[in-house]
Amino acid sequence: MSQPAKPAPQPAGRASAKKELPEHFKAYKHVWVFIEQERGHVHPVSWELMGSGRRLADKLGVQLAAVVIGPKGEATQAAVAESFCYGADLAYVCADDVLTDYRNESYTKALTDLVNTYKPEILLLGATTLGRDLAGAVATTLLTGLTADCTELEVDSDNSLAATRPTFGGSLLCTIYTLNFRPQMATVRPRVMSMPDRVEKPVGRVIEFPLGLVEADIVTKILAFVPDRDKATSNLAYADIVVAGGLGLNSPENFQLVRQLAGVLGAEYGCSRPLVQKGWVSADRQIGQTGKTIRPKLYIAAGISGAIQHRVGVDGSDLIVAINTDKNAPIFDFAHLALVTDAIRLLPALTEAFRKRLSAHTRDRIAS
Ligand SMILES: Cc1cc2nc3c(=O)[nH]c(=O)nc-3n(C[C@H](O)[C@H](O)[C@H](O)COP(=O)(O)OP(=O)(O)OC[C@H]3O[C@@H](n4cnc5c(N)ncnc54)[C@H](O)[C@@H]3O)c2cc1C
Numbered sequence: 353m354s355q356p357a358k359p360a361p362q363p364a365g366r367a368s369a370k371k372e373l374p375e376h377f378k379a380y381k382h383v384w385v386f387i388e389q390e391r392g393h394v395h396p397v398s399w400e401l402m403g404s405g406r407r408l409a410d411k412l413g414v415q416l417a418a419v420v421i422g423p424k425g426e427a428t429q430a431a432v433a434e435s436f437c438y439g440a441d442l443a444y445v446c447a448d449d450v451l452t453d454y455r456n457e458s459y460t461k462a463l464t465d466l467v468n469t470y471k472p473e474i475l476l477l478g479a480t481t482l483g484r485d486l487a488g489a490v491a492t493t494l495l496t497g498l499t500a501d502c503t504e505l506e507v508d509s510d511n512s513l514a515a516t517r518p519t520f521g522g523s524l525l526c527t528i529y530t531l532n533f534r535p536q537m538a539t540v541r542p543r544v545m546s547m548p549d550r551v552e553k554p555v556g557r558v559i560e561f562p563l564g565l566v567e568a569d570i571v572t573k574i575l576a577f578v579p580d581r582d583k584a585t586s587n588l589a590y591a592d593i594v595v596a597g598g599l600g601l602n603s604p605e606n607f608q609l610v611r612q613l614a615g616v617l618g619a620e621y622g623c624s625r626p627l628v629q630k631g632w633v634s635a636d637r638q639i640g641q642t643g644k645t646i647r648p649k650l651y652i653a654a655g656i657s658g659a660i661q662h663r664v665g666v667d668g669s670d671l672i673v674a675i676n677t678d679k680n681a682p683i684f685d686f687a688h689l690a691l692v693t694d695a696i697r698l699l700p701a702l703t704e705a706f707r708k709r710l711s712a713h714t715r716d717r718i719a720s
Pocket residue numbers: 521522597598599600601623624625626627638639640641642643644654655656657658659660661662665675676677678681693694695696
């Protein structure tokens with residue numbers, strides 16, 4: 353008896369996907385970066401993204417635009433001017449006092465209206481609290497794809513955005529494409545991309561865009577701004593020197609040895625995830641895939657094994673010094689300097705040695 357013919361096997365992965373971009377999306381051109389400003393302060397991740405955006409725009413042969421949304425006035429104008437110094441060819445500006453404080457509703461309207469009017473092919477935002485909230489709402493409203501927490505952004509051979517991010521608990525990297533929709537949206541966490549050089553430049557072409565919304569249209573009201581007093585003022589992501597401790601330190605008391613060394617070096621302190629889970633250290637000090645990404649000039653890791661989820665947060669450090677009793681610890685695979693010894697004994701000795709040698713002036717110089 354003859355066997356029924358088997359259907360031809362579908363090619364796996366991307367090859368089986370429908371690649372043809374619908375006609376109405378073909379007009380989408382140029383790369384945009386959302387410039388995140390709050391209370392007159394631009395989040396540095398916006399400038400880091402301008403560096404990535406510039407590279408993508410150059411590869412695609414298109415323009416790089418900054419998108420500045422905020423209240424009328426000096427701070428918004430300053431953010432626009434600064435965006436040119438970080439490589440913008442032009443800036444879209446939606447300035448309205450309704451936009452003084454971030455609210456999802458008003459910012460989503462401003463950004464989606466801008467996208468629908470000027471049609472960018474790529475839209476990048478920082479994976480900050482604000483950026484994550486806004487990106488999700490904008491992608492949902494536009495019915496397009498969003499790849500969150502990317503670690504790499506590239507242009508593929510067919511000019512689509514290849515957005516790479518960790519998956520399966522950080523043990524694998526996957527590259528995600530938005531094949532049939534535009535814009536292709538991605539968020540990137542602070543410090544994942546390097547900061548581009550700032551070049552003094554006059555303000556370029558600015559396209560003003562009206563918000564088309566009044567205060568009465570917005571359901572959410574800001575009654576007052578109360579800063580979180582419990583929020584540690586850690587500048588971990590942007591610190592030049594970071595000292596961190598892991599489970600190898602054995603107790604919260606021993607973790608104080610990390611804080612003491614950090615204090616003498618004028619450094620920030622951090623930790624691996626289990627220390628946060630045990631309640632020894634606050635969550636804003638966690639370094640790694642689900643914590644902060646750091647790019648210091650010097651990173652000292654004491655009693656940290658170097659699991660992949662920790663590694664992805666420290667890979668951008670200039671000099672990694674690891675202290676671990678186990679000479680086969682994975683951290684030694686990527687540390688620049690390996691100290692195979694007991695961190696509980698070495699840390700106080702290091703603190704004392706640095707205390708003797710470093711004046712406050714020298715500490716400032718190291719960190720500058
Ligand atoms: C989805 C997911 C997300 C995660 N995100 C993160 C993240 O963001 N950040 C993060 O750090 N982890 C994260 N993890 C956890 C990660 O997989 C590891 O479990 C964790 O990093 C291990 O922490 P550790 O190195 O402190 O502890 P361990 O792996 O237990 O390592 C302790 C190390 O200390 C050494 N040691 C022991 N005694 C001493 C001593 N006296 N002196 C010196 N060395 C000593 C040991 O040899 C060992 O290498 C995540 C895991 C998952 C599944």
